Amino acid sequence: MLNLYRSAVGKKVLMALTGLMLFGFVLGHMVGNLKIYQGPEKLNAYAEWLREVGSPAVPHGGVLWIARIGLLAAVGIHILSAWQLTRMSRKARPHDYAKLESVQLTYASRTMRWGGVIVALFVVYHLMHLTWGSLHSDFIPGDAYHNVVAGFQVLPISLFYIVAQVALALHLNHGLWSLFQSLGWNHPSINPWRRRLAGAFAAIVFIGNVSFPIAVLTGLVA
Amino acid sequence: MQMRLRVWRQKNRDTQGSLVDYAVDDVSSEMSFLEMLDVLNERLAGEGDDPIAFDHDCREGICGTCSLMINGQAHGPNRATTTCQLHMRSFEDGDTIRIEPWRAAAFPVLKDLVVDRAPLDAIVQAGGYISVNTGSAPDANLIPIGKPVADRAMDAAACIGCGACVAQCPNGAGQLFTAAKVSQLALLPQGKPERTKRVRSMVATMEDYFGSCSNFGECEAVCPKEISLDFIAVMNREYVRAALVSDPGD
Numbered sequence: 001m002l003n004l005y006r007s008a009v010g011k012k013v014l015m016a017l018t019g020l021m022l023f024g025f026v027l028g029h030m031v032g033n034l035k036i037y038q039g040p041e042k043l044n045a046y047a048e049w050l051r052e053v054g055s056p057a058v059p060h061g062g063v064l065w066i067a068r069i070g071l072l073a074a075v076g077i078h079i080l081s082a083w084q085l086t087r088m089s090r091k092a093r094p095h096d097y098a099k100l101e102s103v104q105l106t107y108a109s110r111t112m113r114w115g116g117v118i119v120a121l122f123v124v125y126h127l128m129h130l131t132w133g134s135l136h137s138d139f140i141p142g143d144a145y146h147n148v149v150a151g152f153q154v155l156p157i158s159l160f161y162i163v164a165q166v167a168l169a170l171h172l173n174h175g176l177w178s179l180f181q182s183l184g185w186n187h188p189s190i191n192p193w194r195r196r197l198a199g200a201f202a203a204i205v206f207i208g209n210v211s212f213p214i215a216v217l218t219g220l221v222a
Numbered sequence: 223m224q225m226r227l228r229v230w231r232q233k234n235r236d237t238q239g240s241l242v243d244y245a246v247d248d249v250s251s252e253m254s255f256l257e258m259l260d261v262l263n264e265r266l267a268g269e270g271d272d273p274i275a276f277d278h279d280c281r282e283g284i285c286g287t288c289s290l291m292i293n294g295q296a297h298g299p300n301r302a303t304t305t306c307q308l309h310m311r312s313f314e315d316g317d318t319i320r321i322e323p324w325r326a327a328a329f330p331v332l333k334d335l336v337v338d339r340a341p342l343d344a345i346v347q348a349g350g351y352i353s354v355n356t357g358s359a360p361d362a363n364l365i366p367i368g369k370p371v372a373d374r375a376m377d378a379a380a381c382i383g384c385g386a387c388v389a390q391c392p393n394g395a396g397q398l399f400t401a402a403k404v405s406q407l408a409l410l411p412q413g414k415p416e417r418t419k420r421v422r423s424m425v426a427t428m429e430d431y432f433g434s435c436s437n438f439g440e441c442e443a444v445c446p447k448e449i450s451l452d453f454i455a456v457m458n459r460e461y462v463r464a465a466l467v468s469d470p471g472d
Contacts, residue, residue, distance in 0.1 A: 008434040009425050009461045085434040092327050092394030092433030098228075098241065098320055100392065101294030103443035109436060110392070178437040184459025186452050 008088060011081040016179035018074035018081075023172060025071055027201070030208040033148075036221055040145035047144040079120065086113055108174040115171045122164035129157070152216035161213050169206035176201055223249040223310060225258065226318040229274055235330050235338075241320070251311040255298065256281060256288065258310055275334040283307040283446065286382030289389070290335060291322040296386035296444040304384065304446040324389035328396070328431035339385050341431040342399060346383075348427035349420035350403040352412050365411055378405035378456075380447040387441035387449075388432060396432035398441035400424055401457035402449045408460050418467060421460040 004010030032050075035043045054063040108115075125135065130147055133139030138150045152158045176198035180186060186194075215221040225246045232239025246262050253261070256278050263273035279287035288305040292298035298308045313319065321335065329337040381402035388396050404421055407413030413420070435454060442451045 003465050004462075007425060007461075008429050009458060010465065012435065013458070013462055013465075088429075089393035089395065089433035089436075092431075093325060093392070094327050095325050097291060097294055097322055097325055099294045100390070102392075102440060103295065103390070104439050105392070106438075109438050112436065174437070181435075181437045181451070181455045182458055184455045184457075184462055186455035186459075191452060 005081075008085055011085055012182040014077055015081045015085075016182035018078040019175050019179055021074045022071065022078065023176060023201070025067075026168070026172070026205055030205050033212060034208065036145065036148060036212060037215070040143075043145045043148075044143060048142075075120070079116070082113065082116060106174065108170040109178075111167075111170060112174055115167050118164065118167045119171055122160075122167070126161075126164075148212065149216050149221060152213040155217065158213035158217055162210050165206055165209045168209070169202045172202035172205060173199055223251055223313070223315045225249050225310070225313065226316070227262070228318060228320045229335070230322045230331075231274070231334055232323075232331050233333065235332055239331065239334075241322075249310055251309070253310045254281070254306055255290070255292070255308040255310065256306050275332075275336045277336050278306060281306040284382060286384040289324050289337065289384060289386070291320075291324060291389060293320050294322075296324070296390040297384075297446055301443070302446060302448050304382075307446075324385055326385075326388050326394040326432070328394070329385065329388065337385075339383075341427075342383050342385055342396070344431070345396065345400050345424050345427045346403055349416070349423040350407070352407060353416060354412070367410060371409055375406050375409040378402045378409065378449065378453050381406075381445075381449050382447055384446065386444045386446060390440045390444040391433065391435075392438060392440065393433035393436055395435045395441075396428045397435040397454050397457070398445065398449055398451070400428045401453040404460055405453040405456045408456065417460060418464045421457065421464050425457070425461055 004013050032046060033043075035046045050064050051061045058066075102110075128135040130136065130144075130151060133141065133147065136147060136151055137154075138146075140146050152161070177195050180190075180194045180198075212221075227244040227246060228241045229244060230239055231242045244262060246258060246265075249258050249261065256276070259274060259276060266273050277287045277289055279285045281288075283304040283306060286304075288297075290297065290305045292305065292308070297303055297305050298312070300308055300312055323329075323331050323335045324337045324339075326337075328341040329339055331337050379402070381399060383399065385399065387398035388394060391397075404424055407420065408417050437451070437454075439451055442449060
């Protein structure tokens with residue numbers, strides 16, 4: 001691990017691995033939240049289960065906290081690597097061209113850095129809104145269903161969530177493809193599928209996540 | 223054809239440069255881009271001005287000496303083409319063409335459009351070879367190598383080391399060049415014995431000079447030899463493997 005962290009190629013490997021972890025979380029988070037369509041009891045039971053899972057082998061909330069610490073570490077490594085690699089790249093091109101004409105640069109790939117910052121800021125807001133409730137006007141601890149519905153009934157908040165999901169989808173679209181490269185997972189038989197797979201998973205996460213505010217706004221979930 | 227040129231002029235590596243405008247008349251559409259610059263230089267020399275310095279050698283697209291950032295694209299607007307193989311028929315009469323040198327911290331401008339590309343040599347010196355004494359040429363089929371593998375290694379070996387990949391990369395990264403040089407050996411049995419040491423050493427040297435890869439794909443788009451981004455994945459795999467194993471002798 002430390003060996004890898006010493007080089008830029010190694011940092012990209014760590015970014016790919018932590019990115020894969022974070023993607024796994026994002027996908028699981030979206031799939032878990034689909035329980036909102038089964039009604040308040042199911043969603044709230046699921047939220048409680050996340051705290052109870054593993055007990056009595058581990059204390060109440062133990063698995064949840066292990067996951068949280070793991071994710072926090074992944075976020076830390078991901079952002080620190082990105083920061084250092086960006087600095088390295090800026091230094092490598094001190095004198096810019098009058099105008100660099102891109103050939104096949106995608107919007108998703110060139111917005112990875114600032115898009116990543118937007119996603120990170122959104123995650124902080126999202127925690128303050130629906131986990132801690134500090135930015136929620138009507139937060140009831142333990143009633144996840146109520147908190148989500150009441151939260152998304154505020155139109156600007158819902159719109160902000162949707163915009164943040166666009167940023168997340170773009171980040172995943174390039175990141176999921178890019179991780180195949182960084183980890184050296186290439187073979188002529190899988191290469192054509194790498195971009196398609198990345199696009200498909202980014203779309204699945206996007207559609208699932210934006211369905212929640214839309215469902216609340218349209219009254220489908222109340 | 224009449225062309226308007228905006229050319230980067232810089233006396234030496236210690237002075238500031240700037241874009242200078244030139245008008246070139248009597249350009250034939252059959253001229254190569256470098257021949258068009260030759261015409262301008264003849265005139266400049268005749269008028270007692272300093273001709274524009276640019277790198278060139280074989281002028282048939284195989285030596286990797288010519289460079290030039292033409293309208294913000296390495297080797298100009300045509301794909302799989304070196305600057306020397308770019309012809310004026312690719313432009314319209316009256317076009318303004320901006321010509322700049324490769325830009326990278328590792329490629330200091332020596333004069334006008336000529337840059338020092340020595341860091342690419344440093345990467346090859348760090349491990350882009352095999353150390354066995356091969357003696358005289360062995361029989362061609364002494365070591366059986368499958369056709370797909372041989373073809374793949376040849377695709378990597380097509381790199382002429384011009385540095386367009388670095389020049390076009392928004393990160394100023396040297397990944398495509400280094401990956402081609404690592405891959406051409408890593409894919410073949412003769413290159414396997416030193417693979418661990420090679421990739422570690424070449425990557426370390428690359429990172430002394432260049433930026434980090436973001437998988438933008440701009441490098442493969444401008445590469446005159448169409449080196450594929452897939453080779454970067456090959457190099458990364460070699461690197462991860464080298465990080466996980468400890469070969470005897472390393």
